[in-house]
Amino acid sequence: MDEKTQTRFNELFGSDREAQHAAFLHFLRLTETPVDWAYEVWDDLLEKLSDKDNHSRAIAAQLLCALAKSDPKLRMLQDFSQLLAVTRDGRFVTARHCLQNLWKIGVAGNAQQALVVSGLAERFSECAGEKNCTLIRHDIIVNLRRIYDAVKDETMKAKALALIERETNLKYKKKYTGVWKAK
Numbered sequence: 001m002d003e004k005t006q007t008r009f010n011e012l013f014g015s016d017r018e019a020q021h022a023a024f025l026h027f028l029r030l031t032e033t034p035v036d037w038a039y040e041v042w043d044d045l046l047e048k049l050s051d052k053d054n055h056s057r058a059i060a061a062q063l064l065c066a067l068a069k070s071d072p073k074l075r076m077l078q079d080f081s082q083l084l085a086v087t088r089d090g091r092f093v094t095a096r097h098c099l100q101n102l103w104k105i106g107v108a109g110n111a112q113q114a115l116v117v118s119g120l121a122e123r124f125s126e127c128a129g130e131k132n133c134t135l136i137r138h139d140i141i142v143n144l145r146r147i148y149d150a151v152k153d154e155t156m157k158a159k160a161l162a163l164i165e166r167e168t169n170l171k172y173k174k175k176y177t178g179v180w181k182a183k
Contacts, residue, residue, distance in 0.1 A: 001037035005030070009041055012063075013048065013056050024059055031066035038070035042079075049082050054091040061086045061098035068108035076105055076112055084119045092132055099123075099139045103146040113147060117159055120144065124163050134172050137163075141176045 001009070011023035045067075048060035061083055068076050083102065089095035106116035120140045127136040141160055148156035160180060167173040 001040045005037065009044075012059055013051075013053075017055075020055065020059075024062075027063055028066065031063065031070070034070040035067070036070070038067045039073070039075075042067065042075060046079060046082060049086055054089070054094040057086060057089060057091075058094045058097040061094075062101045065098070065101035065104040068105040068112060071108065074109075074111065076108070077115060080105065080112075080115050080119065084123065087123055087136075096132075096135065096139065099136065099143070103143040103150075106143070106147040107150040113151065113153075116147070117144070117156070121159065121163060124166075134169075134175075137167065137172070138176060138179070141179045145179050 008023045008026050011019045012027065014020060042064070045060040045064050048056045049064075051057050051060070064076075064079070064083060083098060083105070086098040087095050087102075089098070102116055102120065106113045120143055124137055124140045127133045130136065141164065144156055144160040144163075147153075148160070157180065161177075164173055164176045164180075167176060
């Protein structure tokens with residue numbers, strides 16, 4: 001990692017929220033394509049998933065998801081459970097930021113896709129009693145749609161539709177089904 005990128009990385013977890021936000025946007029742009037420095041920050045990001053600052057947890061989760069395409073050693077396969085745990089974060093906004101980015105892991109390869117789909121299906125079931133269940137379930141269905149759009153795998157659609165069928169509230173079933181309408 002060059003010095004400029006390292007400086008920006010340090011800004012991600014500083015106290016200056018404006019610099020933090022600018023650095024975050026910078027890294028989102030950088031990670032749109034594979035980068036060669038993923039493992040230089042990987043462990044730091046994993047550690048930040050349990051930081052006391054919810055902004056740090058959210059940033060770390062989103063960047064780890066974005067770095068999945070830069071993971072030839074397939075570390076995500078062993079670290080995914082830590083990201084899935086963030087989807088249960090006490091701060092719902094943090095949990096949701098993580099959840100909404102899991103699809104990026106699912107398009108990084110077949111093994112990652114299987115892991116993400118399994119984790120999302122589990123999360124869909126277990127969130128039934130949670131305060132924001134309908135938002136969580138909607139985000140899960142959107143994740144599956146994004147993976148489907150990227151890989152065109154019909155099993156993704158079938159999995160999403162099977163999850164939607166388990167929804168007992170017709171209002172939300174209709175909302176979730178709307179994600180799968182032709183675009």
